[in-house]
Amino acid sequence: MDSITSAASVVAAGLAVGLGAIGPGIGQGTAAGGAVEGIARQPEAEGKIRGTLLLSLAFMEALTIYGLVVALVLLFANPFAG
Amino acid sequence: MVPLPFALPFAELEVGQHLYWQLGNLKIHGQVFLSSWVVIGALLALVVVGTRKMERDPRGVQNLLEFLWDYIRDMAREQIGEKAYRDWLPFIGTLFLFIFVSNWGGALVPWKLIHLPSGELGAPTADINTTVALALLVSLAYFYAGLSRKGFRYFEYYVEPTPIMLPFKIVEDFTKPLSLSFRLFGNILADELVVAVLAFLVPLVVPLPAMFLGLFTSAIQALIFATLAAYYIGEAVHEEHH
Numbered sequence: 120m121d122s123i124t125s126a127a128s129v130v131a132a133g134l135a136v137g138l139g140a141i142g143p144g145i146g147q148g149t150a151a152g153g154a155v156e157g158i159a160r161q162p163e164a165e166g167k168i169r170g171t172l173l174l175s176l177a178f179m180e181a182l183t184i185y186g187l188v189v190a191l192v193l194l195f196a197n198p199f200a201g
Numbered sequence: 202m203v204p205l206p207f208a209l210p211f212a213e214l215e216v217g218q219h220l221y222w223q224l225g226n227l228k229i230h231g232q233v234f235l236s237s238w239v240v241i242g243a244l245l246a247l248v249v250v251g252t253r254k255m256e257r258d259p260r261g262v263q264n265l266l267e268f269l270w271d272y273i274r275d276m277a278r279e280q281i282g283e284k285a286y287r288d289w290l291p292f293i294g295t296l297f298l299f300i301f302v303s304n305w306g307g308a309l310v311p312w313k314l315i316h317l318p319s320g321e322l323g324a325p326t327a328d329i330n331t332t333v334a335l336a337l338l339v340s341l342a343y344f345y346a347g348l349s350r351k352g353f354r355y356f357e358y359y360v361e362p363t364p365i366m367l368p369f370k371i372v373e374d375f376t377k378p379l380s381l382s383f384r385l386f387g388n389i390l391a392d393e394l395v396v397a398v399l400a401f402l403v404p405l406v407v408p409l410p411a412m413f414l415g416l417f418t419s420a421i422q423a424l425i426f427a428t429l430a431a432y433y434i435g436e437a438v439h440e441e442h443h
Contacts, residue, residue, distance in 0.1 A: 173421060
């Protein structure tokens with residue numbers, strides 16, 4: 120792999136995870152905030168809220184993971200390596 | 202492709218290196234087969250041991266199995282609905298248990314003690330082929346569920362509530378397996394990578410929290426995969442009430 124391709128791949132891998140983490144980060148913050156509010160209002164519903172929260176957090180996390188998959192492909196299975 | 206510059210024997214990580222077996226014209230990843238056989242064997246042994254000499258008051262392994270059955274039944278019933286969940290309970294349960302035991306087995310069993318000529322043993326779900334196969338099985342399952350329960354009326358689902366939804370619903374059929382497989386694969390591989398990188402930087406103590414987080418997320422991923430599979434099947438068998 121020539122040096123330009125490898126440099127571009129590494130930068131792109133960093134960007135893929137870094138940019139991909141922004142949106143889910145905001146979303147997870149909103150979701151967790153809503154859950155805390157819900158528990159504060161109705162402490163007896165904590166178990167149900169926690170289950171739903173964990174499930175939805177994992178869904179949001181999946182979006183970053185897609186970025187991570189792209190980064191891993193660029194680093195370990197680069198199709199442009201030639 | 203590029204082996205990471207790891208020196209520690211137990212923290213070595215070989216992404217993209219496989220133990221290739223030749224099967225006819227196919228090249229298969231042997232290490233995935235080996236570790237999934239171990240997982241399948243462990244599950245089979247657990248179930249066989251737990252269902253021998255069953256008692257009215259469950260104890261030990263039988264108790265564990267009954268707890269698991271209750272858990273999976275509740276999950277399937279919640280997503281698929283009272284009418285159809287019994288047909289799909291074995292499928293959902295198998296998916297959940299296989300993925301769960303794979304994820305935890307990959308993290309808890311010291312695979313590094315077994316040396317392979319190439320590649321490394323680990324969670325079978327850290328290989329994209331395993332997760333794609335599981336996700337395509339889910340696709341087949343929900344098509345079969347819908348078609349067998351409703352016949353060709355199943356395709357009404359694509360034009361409900363309006364025909365404008367048709368392209369989106371068709372695209373959804375492709376994105377469902379894509380997101381299912383990538384989510385599982387990415388999470389498990391990410392866990393392994395984080396632990397390996399931390400173990401490379403600081404070999405003692407520091408990777409432990411990441412390992413526990415990994416155990417937690419891999420259990421959640423198994424739950425999510427099974428829940429989503431059940432949800433898709435439930436969507437396919439759901440009857441509209443007019």
